[in-house]
Amino acid sequence: MPETSPNWTLASRPPAAVLWPAALQHVGLGSVTLVFPLLVADSAGADPALLPGYLSLAMLALGIATLLQCWGRHGIGSGFLLPAVFTAIYLPPTVLAARHGGLGAVAAMTMAAGVTQILLSLAIRRLRPFLPTELVGLVVLMIGIGLGLLALRLILGFGPGLDRGTDDLPASLLALLVIGGVSVWGGARLRPLAVLAGLVVGFAAHALRVAVEGGLLLPVPLGWEVPAWPPATPTLEWTLLPGFAMGALACLVRACGDVVASDRATDPHWRRPDFARMRAGALADGLGTLVAGMLGVPGTNTYTASVGLSIASGITARRVGLAVGVLWIGLAFLPGSAALVLAVPRGVLGAALFFAAAFIVTTGMGIVTQRLMDARRTLVVGAALVIGLSYDAVPQIFSGLPDAARLLVSSSLVLAMVAALLLVAAFRLGAGQQRHLAWRPADGAAALQDFAHRAGAAWGARAEVVARLEAALEEVASALPPLLSAGAVVEVAGRFDEFNLDVALRWPGEALDAAPPDLDAAADDAALASRLATLLLRRAADRVTEHRLPDGRQELRLHYEH
Numbered sequence: 001m002p003e004t005s006p007n008w009t010l011a012s013r014p015p016a017a018v019l020w021p022a023a024l025q026h027v028g029l030g031s032v033t034l035v036f037p038l039l040v041a042d043s044a045g046a047d048p049a050l051l052p053g054y055l056s057l058a059m060l061a062l063g064i065a066t067l068l069q070c071w072g073r074h075g076i077g078s079g080f081l082l083p084a085v086f087t088a089i090y091l092p093p094t095v096l097a098a099r100h101g102g103l104g105a106v107a108a109m110t111m112a113a114g115v116t117q118i119l120l121s122l123a124i125r126r127l128r129p130f131l132p133t134e135l136v137g138l139v140v141l142m143i144g145i146g147l148g149l150l151a152l153r154l155i156l157g158f159g160p161g162l163d164r165g166t167d168d169l170p171a172s173l174l175a176l177l178v179i180g181g182v183s184v185w186g187g188a189r190l191r192p193l194a195v196l197a198g199l200v201v202g203f204a205a206h207a208l209r210v211a212v213e214g215g216l217l218l219p220v221p222l223g224w225e226v227p228a229w230p231p232a233t234p235t236l237e238w239t240l241l242p243g244f245a246m247g248a249l250a251c252l253v254r255a256c257g258d259v260v261a262s263d264r265a266t267d268p269h270w271r272r273p274d275f276a277r278m279r280a281g282a283l284a285d286g287l288g289t290l291v292a293g294m295l296g297v298p299g300t301n302t303y304t305a306s307v308g309l310s311i312a313s314g315i316t317a318r319r320v321g322l323a324v325g326v327l328w329i330g331l332a333f334l335p336g337s338a339a340l341v342l343a344v345p346r347g348v349l350g351a352a353l354f355f356a357a358a359f360i361v362t363t364g365m366g367i368v369t370q371r372l373m374d375a376r377r378t379l380v381v382g383a384a385l386v387i388g389l390s391y392d393a394v395p396q397i398f399s400g401l402p403d404a405a406r407l408l409v410s411s412s413l414v415l416a417m418v419a420a421l422l423l424v425a426a427f428r429l430g431a432g433q434q435r436h437l438a439w440r441p442a443d444g445a446a447a448l449q450d451f452a453h454r455a456g457a458a459w460g461a462r463a464e465v466v467a468r469l470e471a472a473l474e475e476v477a478s479a480l481p482p483l484l485s486a487g488a489v490v491e492v493a494g495r496f497d498e499f500n501l502d503v504a505l506r507w508p509g510e511a512l513d514a515a516p517p518d519l520d521a522a523a524d525d526a527a528l529a530s531r532l533a534t535l536l537l538r539r540a541a542d543r544v545t546e547h548r549l550p551d552g553r554q555e556l557r558l559h560y561e562h
Contacts, residue, residue, distance in 0.1 A: 008315040010080065010266045022315045023323035025195040026083050026306050027331070029356060030324075031341055032154065032349035033085040034058055037297050040091075040106055044098035046231075052338035054231060058086065058297045059337070063328030065288025065300045069281060070321030078281030080262035081310050081321040084288050087301035088146070088411060089250045093243035094298045100240070104232035107296040109244050111234065114290030114299065116248035121282035124256075124275065128499065131256065133273060134368050134460065135420050138381050139257040141364030142388050142416045143304045148357035149392065154350025168206045172347030175202025179355045183312060195309060195352045202348035231296040248286070250414045251301045255285040258302040261363045265307060266316045308359030372457040372466060380423040388416025433459055437492040441484065445477035451492060452503075459496040465560050469503065472540035472558055476505060479537055483510040483554075501560040511554050512537075512546060 008014045014022065037058040041051060065084030072079020090113065097105040120127070155172045179198030182190050190197070256273075259281040264270045281302070289299040310316045331337040368381060390397060391412035398409065409415045435455040439447060449470045456466030480490060484507055491506040537544070543559040 008317045008320075010316050010318055012317045013319060014315065014317050018315065019317075019320060019323055020327075021193055021196055022313065022317075022320045023327050025193070025199075025309060025313070025352075026081075026303075026320070026324045027327050028199045028349070029195060029305055029309055029352045030062065030083055030085040030303055031344065032346065032353055033087070033303075034341055035346065036086040036088065036091055036094075040094050040098050040298050041103070043095045044102045044106065046103065050231075054297070055338040055341060056332045057229065057231070057295045058292075059328050060332035061288070061292040061295045061297050061300060062086070063325045063330075063332060064291050065285075065325075066321060066328060067325035068284040068287050068291075069302060070318055070325060071284070072280070072318065075280050075283065076287070077284040078259045078262065078277050079318055080259065080266065080281070081306065081316050081318055081324075082258055082262055082281070082302050083306050083321060083324045084285070084300040085303040085305075086298055087251065087254075088150075089254070089301060089413060090244070090247045090299040092411065093240055093247060096243070097237055097240050101235050101237050102232055103296055104235040105237045105240075106298060107230060107232065107293050108234035108236045109240055110293030110297070110299045111290055112236070112241060112293075113244040113248045113251075114286050114288075114293055116245050117252050117286030117289060118283060120249060120252050121279055121286055124252075124279045124282060128275060130421060130424055131253065132377075132424065132460070133260075133462075134371050134373070134377055134381050135417075135424060136253070136257045136260050136273065137364050137367030137370075138384055138420055139253050139364075139413065139417060140261050140304060140367055141361060142385070142413045143254060143257070144308070144357050144360030144362075144364050145389070146412055147305055147353055147360060151350040151354035151357055154346045155354065157347065168209060168345045168347060171202045171206040171209065171345055172351050174205050175199060175348045176351035176354060178202070179351060183355070191313060194313070195355060198351055198355075199344075199348060202351060203344055206345045206348065229295065234293075246409075246414060246418075247299070248289075250411075250417055251285060251289070251299070252282050253417055254304070254413070255282045255302045257364075257367075258304050258307055260367065261304065261307045261360075262310070262316075264363070264367065265311050304360045305353055305356035307363065308356035311359050311363065312356065370462055370464075371460045372453075372463055374458045374460060376427045377460040380420055380427065383423060384416045384420035387419040388412045391415045433496050435494045439490040439492055441477075441481040445474045448473035448477055448492070451494075455494050455496070459501070461496060461501055465501055468540060469501070469558065469560065472537055473503075475537040475540060476556075479512060480505075480507060483507070483512065485509045499561070503558045505556045505558075506549065506553050508553050511548070512556065 008018060008022075034055060037054060038051065041054050046054065062084055069077045069082050069084055070079065071077035090110070093109070094106055097109045101108075124131075155169070155176065157169060175198040178201045179194050182194035182197050186194060256278040259278045260273045263274055263277065285300070285302055289301070292298065292300050371377065373381070389412060391409070401409070409418060435451070435458070437447075437451045439451075452466055452469045452473055455461075456463075456469070484490070488508045492503065493506075494501070494503045496502075541558040542561050543557075545557045545559075547555055549555050
């Protein structure tokens with residue numbers, strides 16, 4: 001029999017031999033984003049001797065933000081294995097703040113971004129019409145593409161922070177081969193450790209090459225000093241607020257997308273986004289950025305790469321996320337940890353990132369394609385995707401924009417999100433939409449099912465919900481004809497508002513037969529078929545209601561939660 005991977009689900013309790021190696025993989029994968037605080041410190045003109053202490057504060061911020069996200073209690077945190085990392089979303093405005101006002105401006109503006117995201121998370125229900133499922137899927141897809149491109153740059157030696165040490169392409173390629181080989185052919189026990197194995201082998205190969213060449217492995221000496229806190233007195237730069245506010249909105253959408261991707265990965269019966277969990281996850285994400293600003297480091301965000309790693313390894317236990325937070329805090333106070341992070345080749349970290357990005361891309365595609373796409377939704381997703389990719393593919397388009405506009409459109413993800421939000425508002429995708437049909441028994445079930453399919457495609461409803469509606473209308477075609485008045489027409493009205501799908505059927509004649517079907521052989525075949533169809537119809541929707549209208553007609557309402 002083929003060997004299967006262990007199933008460490010969300011609420012499971014993996015043993016220590018699984019828990020800590022899995023957590024270490026997520027820490028190793030997220031450590032690539034420590035490049036961002038280093039770039040910010042460089043932009044602020046910080047003393048190189050202070051970098052280890054600044055990295056310690058950064059790791060402490062990641063630990064606290066991760067624990068908040070994985071906590072999942074009292075409306076704070078999604079409760080998924082969803083570690084926090086430093087994000088490129090905040091990098092352009094943060095670098096500008098560092099150049100203008102030093103680390104003090106970085107701290108103040110990051111706190112402002114955290115407060116902005118907290119306020120946005122509290123209003124997420126009002127934002128729901130502007131956050132349709134396909135937009136969330138588009139964000140996940142763009143994140144996967146962006147991470148994959150960043151990983152390639154790191155592997156090939158063009159990534160940020162590579163000027164801090166010698167890049168090692170052979171070690172990076174070896175790490176990628178090990179990760180891919182172990183994940184595909186490693187067997188059930190080794191697959192969850194594929195990323196860790198690649199990181200260890202890649203770093204060992206790099207260390208061996210440096211030793212043979214007689215170079216220095218660690219860019220800074222081992223040791224640890226109590227970091228100066230705060231690094232600088234916070235100072236607000238009001239002109240930078242629009243850029244950070246847009247970054248906070250992008251991080252909110254990204255956090256919601258990561259929560260949806262995690263929910264979809266952990267629930268085999270997933271049907272729709274859980275907005276309560278999205279709100280809790282976005283709130284924790286904002287609190288994490290607020291804590292990062294208080295510590296004087298850039299803003300944090302959930303890490304889609306960790307979602308990809310969880311899917312690839314089969315370990316989605318929440319306890320692993322809590323262990324990741326504990327590890328980050330422990331590393332913040334462990335002598336030499338910052339020096340070790342600086343010593344790992346960025347290309348080796350890029351190999352792990354590339355592996356996770358592949359799973360993120362497919363997750364985003366799955367979220368988008370679970371909807372029936374009409375011309376409007378296809379245009380929103382397709383146009384926003386192309387516009388977003390143009391930021392990196394044709395950067396000269398945006399080079400001539402004013403500084404204020406460039407702050408509002410600071411990355412391919414932000415650009416794609418802004419384009420999608422504008423198109424969603426223009427096409428009013430979240431607004432209620434209605435469709436009507438006049439049905440006669442002679443038209444048959446096909447006419448009702450065609451109405452459901454065409455309306456579902458126009459609305460962008462989930463394929464699973466539309467299939468259930470088609471099944472219900474097939475039963476309607478069997479149950480109603482004996483009840484209709486001579487020559488009667490059934491009025492069918494459907495309404496969709498992004499979160500609810502309602503179909504009302506009105507006809508002159510008798511009400512549906514509520515009696516249970518009689519399986520006695522002497523029973524009338526037509527009556528038996530009608531009663532069976534009525535029984536199936538009442539079970540074909542999330543809620544079914546029947547009543548008599550003032551004009552004497554009967555009404556049947558089918559409600560589906562979306």
